Amino acid sequence: MAKVNIKIEGIPYRVEAGKTILEAAKSCGYEIPSLCAFNHGECNQGSCRVCLVEATGARGLVASCVYPVSEGLEIRISSPKAVLARKRSVELLLSNHNRNCQQCEKNGKCELLHVANVTGAEGNKYIGEHSEHYLDNLSSGLVRDTSKCILCGRCIARCSNAHGTGKVTTKYDPKYLRGSNAHGLGILGYENRGFKTFVSPAENRSFSESPCIQCGQCVNVCPTGALMEHSEIPKVDAAIAAGKHVVVQAAPAVRAALGEEFGYPIGTPVTGKMIAALRRLGFEKVYDVNFGADLTIMEEATELLGRLTNGGILPMITSCSPGWVSYAESDYVDLLPNLSTCKSPHQMQGAIIKSYWAEQHGYDPKDVFVVSVMPCTAKKQEKERKQLRVNGIPDVDAVITTRELARMIRRSGLMFDRLPDEDWDEDIMGDYSGAGVIFGVTGGVMEAALRTVYYKVTGEDCDRIEFTEVRGHKDGIREAVINIDGKDIRVACASGMRSARVLLDEIRDGVSKYHFIEIMGCPGGCINGGGQPYVRSWFLPNEEDDIYDIYRRKRAQALYTEDERQTVRQSHNNPQIIELYEQYLGEPNSHKAHELLHTSYAPREGFPDKSKYPVVVLGI
Amino acid sequence: MAKLQEHAVVQILKICDRYQDEKTPLMMILSDIQNEYGYIPLEVQEIVSQQTGISVAEIYGVVTFYSFFSMTPKGKNVIGVCMGTACYVKGAQQVIDRFQEVLKIQPGQTTPDGLFTLDALRCIGTCGIAPAVSINGKVYPKVSVSDVPDIVEAYRKEA
Numbered sequence A: 001m002a003k004v005n006i007k008i009e010g011i012p013y014r015v016e017a018g019k020t021i022l023e024a025a026k027s028c029g030y031e032i033p034s035l036c037a038f039n040h041g042e043c044n045q046g047s048c049r050v051c052l053v054e055a056t057g058a059r060g061l062v063a064s065c066v067y068p069v070s071e072g073l074e075i076r077i078s079s080p081k082a083v084l085a086r087k088r089s090v091e092l093l094l095s096n097h098n099r100n101c102q103q104c105e106k107n108g109k110c111e112l113l114h115v116a117n118v119t120g121a122e123g124n125k126y127i128g129e130h131s132e133h134y135l136d137n138l139s140s141g142l143v144r145d146t147s148k149c150i151l152c153g154r155c156i157a158r159c160s161n162a163h164g165t166g167k168v169t170t171k172y173d174p175k176y177l178r179g180s181n182a183h184g185l186g187i188l189g190y191e192n193r194g195f196k197t198f199v200s201p202a203e204n205r206s207f208s209e210s211p212c213i214q215c216g217q218c219v220n221v222c223p224t225g226a227l228m229e230h231s232e233i234p235k236v237d238a239a240i241a242a243g244k245h246v247v248v249q250a251a252p253a254v255r256a257a258l259g260e261e262f263g264y265p266i267g268t269p270v271t272g273k274m275i276a277a278l279r280r281l282g283f284e285k286v287y288d289v290n291f292g293a294d295l296t297i298m299e300e301a302t303e304l305l306g307r308l309t310n311g312g313i314l315p316m317i318t319s320c321s322p323g324w325v326s327y328a329e330s331d332y333v334d335l336l337p338n339l340s341t342c343k344s345p346h347q348m349q350g351a352i353i354k355s356y357w358a359e360q361h362g363y364d365p366k367d368v369f370v371v372s373v374m375p376c377t378a379k380k381q382e383k384e385r386k387q388l389r390v391n392g393i394p395d396v397d398a399v400i401t402t403r404e405l406a407r408m409i410r411r412s413g414l415m416f417d418r419l420p421d422e423d424w425d426e427d428i429m430g431d432y433s434g435a436g437v438i439f440g441v442t443g444g445v446m447e448a449a450l451r452t453v454y455y456k457v458t459g460e461d462c463d464r465i466e467f468t469e470v471r472g473h474k475d476g477i478r479e480a481v482i483n484i485d486g487k488d489i490r491v492a493c494a495s496g497m498r499s500a501r502v503l504l505d506e507i508r509d510g511v512s513k514y515h516f517i518e519i520m521g522c523p524g525g526c527i528n529g530g531g532q533p534y535v536r537s538w539f540l541p542n543e544e545d546d547i548y549d550i551y552r553r554k555r556a557q558a559l560y561t562e563d564e565r566q567t568v569r570q571s572h573n574n575p576q577i578i579e580l581y582e583q584y585l586g587e588p589n590s591h592k593a594h595e596l597l598h599t600s601y602a603p604r605e606g607f608p609d610k611s612k613y614p615v616v617v618l619g620i
Numbered sequence B: 001m002a003k004l005q006e007h008a009v010v011q012i013l014k015i016c017d018r019y020q021d022e023k024t025p026l027m028m029i030l031s032d033i034q035n036e037y038g039y040i041p042l043e044v045q046e047i048v049s050q051q052t053g054i055s056v057a058e059i060y061g062v063v064t065f066y067s068f069f070s071m072t073p074k075g076k077n078v079i080g081v082c083m084g085t086a087c088y089v090k091g092a093q094q095v096i097d098r099f100q101e102v103l104k105i106q107p108g109q110t111t112p113d114g115l116f117t118l119d120a121l122r123c124i125g126t127c128g129i130a131p132a133v134s135i136n137g138k139v140y141p142k143v144s145v146s147d148v149p150d151i152v153e154a155y156r157k158e159a
Helices: A019-025 A081-096 A111-119 A154-163 A215-221 A233-241 A252-262 A271-280 A289-309 A322-330 A334-340 A344-360 A377-382 A404-410 A434-440 A445-456 A497-508 A547-565 A575-585 A591-598 B008-016 B027-038 B042-052 B056-065 B086-090 B093-103 B145-158
Strands: A003-010 A011-016 A052-055 A073-076 A134-136 A142-147 A188-191 A196-201 A227-229 A247-250 A285-288 A368-375 A400-402 A477-484 A485-495 A516-520 B078-080 B116-121 B133-135 B138-140
Touching: A003 A247, A011 A019, A019 A073, A052 A081, A073 A285, A081 A111, A081 A368, A111 A404, A134 A196, A142 A516, A154 A188, A154 A215, A154 A434, A154 A497, A188 B056, A215 B133, A233 A247, A233 A368, A233 A400, A233 A404, A247 A271, A247 A289, A252 A271, A252 A404, A252 A434, A252 A547, A271 A285, A271 A404, A271 B133, A285 A289, A289 A344, A289 A445, A289 A575, A289 A591, A322 A377, A322 A497, A322 A516, A334 A591, A344 A591, A368 A377, A400 A404, A404 B027, A434 A445, A434 A547, A445 A477, A445 A485, A445 A516, A477 A497, A477 A591, A485 A497, A497 A516, A575 A591, A591 B042, A591 B138, B008 B027, B008 B042, B027 B056, B042 B056, B078 B093, B093 B116, B093 B145, B133 B145
Parallel strands: A003 A073, A247 A285, A247 A368, A368 A400, A485 A516, B078 B116
Antiparallel strands: A003 A011, A052 A073, A134 A142, A142 A227, A188 A196, A477 A485, B078 B133, B133 B138
16 A cells, blocks of 8 residues: 655644544544544535635635545644634534434434534534434334434444445346335435435435335444434333333343443343343343344244255245345345245244243233334334234334333443353243344344254264355355265355345346345344444443444454353253244144244335325424 | 235336446436325335345435425425525415415325325525425516416416
8 A cells, every 4th residue: 555644733744645634643643533434434424614724725724534644734733723613513413403412312423422522512603594404213123303413423324334226136027116115215314405405215215205114223323413313212111110021132232232331341241130120120030032033943944954955935034034025025025925924023022921931931922012222223113014913912112222221220220240140040941042142133133043944954973064156246245055965055145235236136137046035124233223323433441442433343252162162052952942842833834933033024015105104293 | 904006016126127236226216206106105115125225214314304295196286485594585375375275285295186295395495586386397587476376377277
């Protein structure tokens, strides 16, 4: 890489050519206050004007996040002019912000407040007109409050990077349009212009009346509280207060990230303390969703084997990610028969809690309240699906995210690091295998399922499947070939709808060579879900420099380590799973299993008739 | 969502195909659709999205950014009153007020019979003949308040 000589505050440095001032300064040990810039230029439009510095040869001040370094460039970050300009920029942003910080759940993690502190900006320096703002709390997963939005564009960039259309792979075809379902994701965009600009799905619709899959990636990158998960803490409180039998179940990805909220380095599994905390928060039983994951594997592996041997519809596609399911229902309606009919693990486990578990304890299912702790905002919308009810009773009653759990723990006064390490409740459904743990990582569901398929066909156990990157799809698509009893089973996994679309279009065009495909809604899988703790270098000061590059890998590693630690690493070897089938379900894919553990899908209109739904209203 | 008629879909696909080789075809496609149909409803934006790979949100953003594009059907005759500085000084406000009275609509709206749409325009570059009014591209110079009813009447008769 070519290098250039620059000076910062008169001190000479050699930095990589082509970098922006912001990145170059960082390599020299300066963190210029900035707001809209994110993740090495994922969002870089110089819109917020917070990172202004003086640079030789430039007219006036330059936005360091977009201005490239060049030979001989002299930069002043601390000149009075630059310092004042940054302060003013933040003050102007604050003048059109609702500044209701005490009531904002983002407080403590808010980047606007952070740069206000750093630059010394005053909140009410400029008192003026506010632009009209909107509050969308109509969807079950996400809340959009434009009164807090600073129009930085990060959410728009993330939404289209993760899921965006990019290259057109399929042209319009009336066969697939099905009314009006033709769209790539890239749900969020700027609407109107000038002072009236705001960020929203087209037509200022609610997330629930747009093709949005409610994955929550936009929430992860929002610097303020403009995009948040729809909190269900009040629902949980109410259920506990009402004296219901409140059972909690936590997903694998939660333990890999919850510690970050309490000062642990990224990738520290905090399983034991999390269980202790949940017990002290008033939950009657604390279960691991991994049991549900093992159950999913039993059902899914059996289904796959059935399709392989009986000439069923292939490739089979996993159905654990509710974001992906909702995308399939709007954009790939013709591929719905390819989806596994298995419910996702927490829904399966919820159904078992409200049937088998309730029976064993002598409880009326109506008095049982199941709370899932998930790394995911889409799960909030998933649990509302009418296909996920048994006899009208929902499998799961409330879904809280990893962040919401952290909030509940903080609110309770529990000192997280002083909690003892406790174990899951182990009656009936506490045991789990390593296969269940890795569900949280892209490729994990498939690997877990293949371990069981392998056993069912060959009678031997298989521990690890090596995946290789599909060339040309960095960070996107991986594939593997596994030889089971002389037959090659080809599998692939993709995360994020952008890479998923490549595999899906192959199926549509009839050229897919795979038997089994795993799709996750969020890039990197559940560990990077929309409900996971925020990752920002300024409140995680003890992490390495390139925190955005490493955190996913570190969280994933936490799960793989736990998998390797488990003595039972295949779902079919989990003794309690074996018992559940013997005592209650019979065998995988039995009639009873279908009733409780399988579901169905229905086409969804991307932009349904607006007149039939409540509209997003002006905020107060 | 209302279904589009088949011939309209075919026409929109044709428009999209015209600009297949352009690097940034969106503005041209939208302009052609606006000219052809007088408006660009969401259903049409969805088809453009599928054809070009640009997300509906972005297309919607462009449509709402430029006042030239409209999401609701425009009238048969589009009356644009220039509100640029010169026209404003010469009394354009009174002229547009009179149009509002005669047509009983606000700027940006269309009469219920679909005959007229009233728009307030930024400077149209004819300051020498201020205040200017542009109807379907034809420019009326030095329009006075008392001219307004006659102008409207002439177009009513034509219909």
